[in-house]
Amino acid sequence: MSSVNASFSKNISIVHPEYFFVIGLTGIGYSSYYYIFLFITYFITVVGNTAVILIIVLDRRLHSAKYIGMFNLALADFGEANALIPNMMKTFLFDSQYIYYNACMANMFFVFLFSTMQSFTLVVMAYDRLIAICLPLRYHSIVNNSNMILIFSAIWAFNSSVVALMVSLIDRLSFCESNMIQSYFCDHGPVYRLACSDISKNKIMAYVISAMYIIAPMVVIVFSYLGIFLALIKITTWEGRLKALKTCVSHLLLVGIFFLPLFCTYLAQLLLSLNPNARVISTSLSYAIPPMLNPIIYVLNTGEIKDLIRKMLKSRSAPIRENISK
Template identity: 75%
Template sequence: MSSLNASFSQNVSIVHPKYFFIVGLSGIPYSSYYYIFLFMIYFITVIGNSIVLLIIAFERSLHSPKYIGVFNLALADIGETNALIPNMMNNFLFDSQYISFNACLANMFFVFLFSSMQSVTLVVLAYDRFIAICLPLRYHALVNNTSMVLVFSAVWAFNFSIVALMVSLITRLSFCESNVIQSYFCDHGPVFRLACNDNSINKIIAFLVSALYLVAPLIIIFLSYMGIFLALIKITTWQGRLKALRTCFSHLFLVGIYFLPICCSYIAAILVSLTPNARVISTSLAYAVPPMLNPIIYVLKTAEIKDIIQKMLKNKSAIHHNND
């Protein structure tokens, strides 16, 4: 009976605010120009990734393991952008900085879910390139449409569970002092640091999530490309090496534009005492810009998609000419 009373009193002591106030962008000078820039990023990201999704979905020649990964990446890009930027635009257009407690948790969940999918998808694409170059004779046995669909289904389920656990642990915290979030969205770190009860579990899971979706993917991708470069050395001709390496260019660009800005923003925050405005701008750009650049890189650097778009434009031009 005493344990029940202790449990009851512990539950009673948990205080959840009705609203949080997101003030990360409110102190930025000339913030209206930054919001316009974010809107342009949002527009380009949604249009570009939607085009990639439609091309891959309706072009049967692209129904291959590699493009299942590209499709998944474009889907994650659209999801993360829609979880981030519309809320930021709502703050600007309607001067509405508050967000309900449950909406805050939902915002946190979707941002981290789609961001984690971007990270892991780049790992899967690195695995695809590793098998294609290092084990070409076994590629179709190890990597096929069925296996890729199963891998991404497992990845979605795993990431969903991890992020759901991370967000659900916020509900055990009590917010009895401040409800002002010093960020541009309901970020996990700034939220759990507001708690006035023990948040050590949240700190541990924040560390584990960072290691799981930032450090581990970088290590795996680095090791994959070490294997690829060792395999390229065994190719006797420079033409053969370049042909094999050219298939990796798009993926290397994607890895660079995703991980470098995030890593640089975190390193700068540790080594240099960034002002709150500088930290918010650097991290928001690190998360907003890569989803915009991903479809541009795949259109410009991938011959198959470029050829399909050129054929579509030629067919449209021919139809228009015949109608005239």
């Protein structure tokens, strides 16, 4: 009898819905204003990060280890914005809340892939600053183009594997009841909680992802800056300390705008049991705002990029002035 039951359980097919309904933003008052804000955010994100990518690719003077990290972060920002915001805008423009099952899995994969790349890229950039300040004489031998390309290639491969495993665990679940996702995209947690089969592996994966891409990077970056702080103490002059610290300002801003909103949102959710609408707004902002602000921070805090932009503006304005004078 037990063998019959075992064979029967093996033959039970996995049930997937044809599509999901993403309903995270439907119950929010004045949501049309929020969609307008998202459109502006998306436009600035795409234009800003595209400009940073093109400037780094086209100018050979920026083909250095430092700018490889900046290029990778801009690429991850661009990818996340395109994986996330257009689907949210589709709901508003076409009143279309449904997403086909396979498209949902693809959406989950790309959103998490690019967000995990942002997290690990900030860790690599912290490593870059640590070596530059603590081991300045060995910086170019340790942090060079080939090493940085190798590091980022390994990170892309590793993150793709981890996120693919996360999505494959979702694909093994059966969904036999609700197909309403209480989020603004095909988020991992809200999707696996809809399943009517065993979700213990998915819960473990959720903890692993949070620890690996939020907690661990924050710990590594904090320890990196402790090492930088100890190195700054050894510098005898205030001018030298300020000069070294200035090279870290843009990275610290990037770290702050990426990790603090995520950390505060999840902490508030754990301690205060956030209202679903408040959770949706706060998490969507924590995903949408950093990719918009990152290229602005690059430009304001990177002298080489500011100089290139000034030269481009001058070269374009010169013919206009000549035509006016004629």
